[in-house]
Amino acid sequence: MRPETRLVHGGRPSEGPLSVPVVLTAPYHEEGYAGEEGTPTWEAFEAAIGELEGGGAVAFSSGMAAASAVLEPLPLGARVVGPAVGYTGVRVLLRERAAAGRIELEEVDLTDTEAVLRACEGAALLWAEPLTNPLVGVAELDRLCEGAHAAGAEVVVDATFATPLLLRPLELGADVVMHSATKFIGGHSDLLMGVATGRTAERTDALRHARGLLGATPGALEAFLALRGLRTLAVRLERAQATAMVLAERLAAHPGVSEVHYPGLPSDPGHGRAARLLDGFGAMLAFEVPGGPEAAQALCERVRVVIHATSLGGVETLMERRSRYPQEATPESLLRVSVGLEHVEDLWEDLDAALGSVANGLH
Numbered sequence: 001m002r003p004e005t006r007l008v009h010g011g012r013p014s015e016g017p018l019s020v021p022v023v024l025t026a027p028y029h030e031e032g033y034a035g036e037e038g039t040p041t042w043e044a045f046e047a048a049i050g051e052l053e054g055g056g057a058v059a060f061s062s063g064m065a066a067a068s069a070v071l072e073p074l075p076l077g078a079r080v081v082g083p084a085v086g087y088t089g090v091r092v093l094l095r096e097r098a099a100a101g102r103i104e105l106e107e108v109d110l111t112d113t114e115a116v117l118r119a120c121e122g123a124a125l126l127w128a129e130p131l132t133n134p135l136v137g138v139a140e141l142d143r144l145c146e147g148a149h150a151a152g153a154e155v156v157v158d159a160t161f162a163t164p165l166l167l168r169p170l171e172l173g174a175d176v177v178m179h180s181a182t183k184f185i186g187g188h189s190d191l192l193m194g195v196a197t198g199r200t201a202e203r204t205d206a207l208r209h210a211r212g213l214l215g216a217t218p219g220a221l222e223a224f225l226a227l228r229g230l231r232t233l234a235v236r237l238e239r240a241q242a243t244a245m246v247l248a249e250r251l252a253a254h255p256g257v258s259e260v261h262y263p264g265l266p267s268d269p270g271h272g273r274a275a276r277l278l279d280g281f282g283a284m285l286a287f288e289v290p291g292g293p294e295a296a297q298a299l300c301e302r303v304r305v306v307i308h309a310t311s312l313g314g315v316e317t318l319m320e321r322r323s324r325y326p327q328e329a330t331p332e333s334l335l336r337v338s339v340g341l342e343h344v345e346d347l348w349e350d351l352d353a354a355l356g357s358v359a360n361g362l363h
């Protein structure tokens with residue numbers, strides 16, 4: 001079955017109700033506790049994701065909980081290669097563990113394959129984002145997996161921006177793939193959840209064990225909603241990335257925009273890699289305006305259809321200011337956009353009007 005079909009049927013009971021209900025329990029009769037064994041609602045979600053990714057999935061209370069559980073078993077002093085440009089929460093998690101002496105951290109540009117592979121020598125773990133936050137750079141994941149393994153490092157992939165539809169990292173050799181299910185998988189900006197999938201049964205067991213000890217267990221309602229959201233991921237993503245492509249092209253041609261980052265644009269440095277490795281260019285884009293952080297802020301305040309808010313992957317188009325290179329504390333002049341499901345022309349008219357009014361107001 002193709003991924004689109006798996007999305008619709010994964011984790012469904014074969015008799016009785018078509019959908020697994022919200023099962024609310026902590027203990028089971030005689031033996032068993034949800035914190036360790038899970039619940040039927042989590043398991044339905046896990047079955048659906050596991051089938052898509054090709055491994056054993058474990059559901060978590062958030063993406064950060066999944067990330068923490070992945071890092072938990074690392075031995076003291078393990079060398080970790082992490083992103084210099086990547087999701088902020090995970091970067092802070094890695095930095096704080098390094099500052100406390102728990103790991104030794106080397107931050108690299110994930111789009112610079114040679115630099116990543118040099119850093120992997122003697123490392124225990126490489127943490128990779130195939131589509132990087134917030135610059136939407138493209139990592140060469142197949143070569144990274146191969147080279148990291150040759151150097152003795154395991155590979156963990158945060159594929160939140162790519163979703164299980166654009167990329168299946170376990171097929172490329174990654175050891176663990178994780179997602180913030182809060183984003184595209186849930187898809188409606190109404191829940192917090194995470195999921196991590198191990199390539200081997202030992203990996204999956206270790207993730208489940210860490211989940212229990214960290215108390216990083218999801219809520220039953222969240223698991224139900226995340227699976228409900230997953231069912232429509234293919235159509236949501238198809239529409240959102242088609243709109244992202246149109247917006248990226250028009251932004252790139254707009255006199256009020258200085259730079260656009262979207263791997264679907266043939267001129268984008270990640271275009272060739274994305275075309276080779278991904279089944280689509282995704283719904284995340286970023287752009288810059290000539291007026292710097294002030295103009296970026298003004299633009300966020302002037303949009304009316306696009307919502308000025310953090311997070312991504314929902315039905316609503318969200319935009320927020322970001323630093324281009326967060327580790328250098330550069331000004332927040334980059335605008336990161338998560339494209340949603342509104343009509344493309346409503347989004348464009350909104351952005352075009354806001355860009356025009358900012359250009360007139362500030363220059």
Ligand SMILES: *Cc1c(COP(=O)(O)O)cnc(C)c1O
Nearest residue numbers: 062063064087158160180182193
């Ligand atoms: C949001 C996000 C996370 C963290 O997930 P939460 O569910 O918010 O805890 C991790 N990685 C990426 C790329 C994200 O976008």
